[in-house]
Amino acid sequence: MLDLMTENAxxxxxxxxxxxxxxxxxxxxxxxxxxxxxxxxxSGLSLTEWRVLVMLETFGQTTSTKIAKEIEFDKGxxxxxxxxxxxxxxxxxxxxxxxxxxxxxxxTVLGRExxxxxxxxMRARQKxxxxxxxxxxxxxxxxxxxxxxQVADKSEPPNE
Numbered sequence: 307m308l309d310l311m312t313e314n315a316x317x318x319x320x321x322x323x324x325x326x327x328x329x330x331x332x333x334x335x336x337x338x339x340x341x342x343x344x345x346x347x348x349s350g351l352s353l354t355e356w357r358v359l360v361m362l363e364t365f366g367q368t369t370s371t372k373i374a375k376e377i378e379f380d381k382g383x384x385x386x387x388x389x390x391x392x393x394x395x396x397x398x399x400x401x402x403x404x405x406x407x408x409x410x411x412x413x414t415v416l417g418r419e420x421x422x423x424x425x426x427x428m429r430a431r432q433k434x435x436x437x438x439x440x441x442x443x444x445x446x447x448x449x450x451x452x453x454x455x456q457v458a459d460k461s462e463p464p465n466e
Contacts, residue, residue, distance in 0.1 A: 326454065337435075344431060349424035354379070354387045355396075356428070359413070359421045362397065367412040369402075396420055 322328040338353060345351045351359070361373045374384045388411065391397040396417030402408035413421065436444055 330454075340431065341428070344427050345424055348427045349420050351420065351424060352387075352390075354383070355391055356424065358384070358387055358391060359396070359417065362411060362413055362417075363421060367410050369408055370411060373411070391417070 341356070342353050345353060345356050349356075357377050357379075358373060361376055362368065364376075365372060370381070370384055370388060373379070374381055379387070388397060388399075392399060394416075395414055397411055398414050398417075399409045399411055402410050439447060
């Protein structure tokens, strides 16, 4: 196995480039900026709003708790986003018939139309990102991401 930290120990030109968290943060910032531009041009949605609408598309009628768990938003951030989406007429909330304490969220007609305006552009972006890799590279990339997430989910800090 290649040990980048050991192999390049004498190369101090770009030590941050060998740190996984730095590289992922940098990539995330670039991808978020790109997504924000696309969403602004195509639908006027924020990236946070887009992610919530994707969850409504994925789950159908659902709760804010399920959305927060899936996209790892804190409840305050999600609550503010949902309020903006509801005020814009993109999402509606109804009381669950089974449990009156639960609010069920779903698209409005306008919300669905807005989502559909952005979707082809966001799908094209995903395709462009993945098209730079061969099939085996894609599989390896996603396996690597899963492994990194598993390590990140561990509650104990690494041993030194």
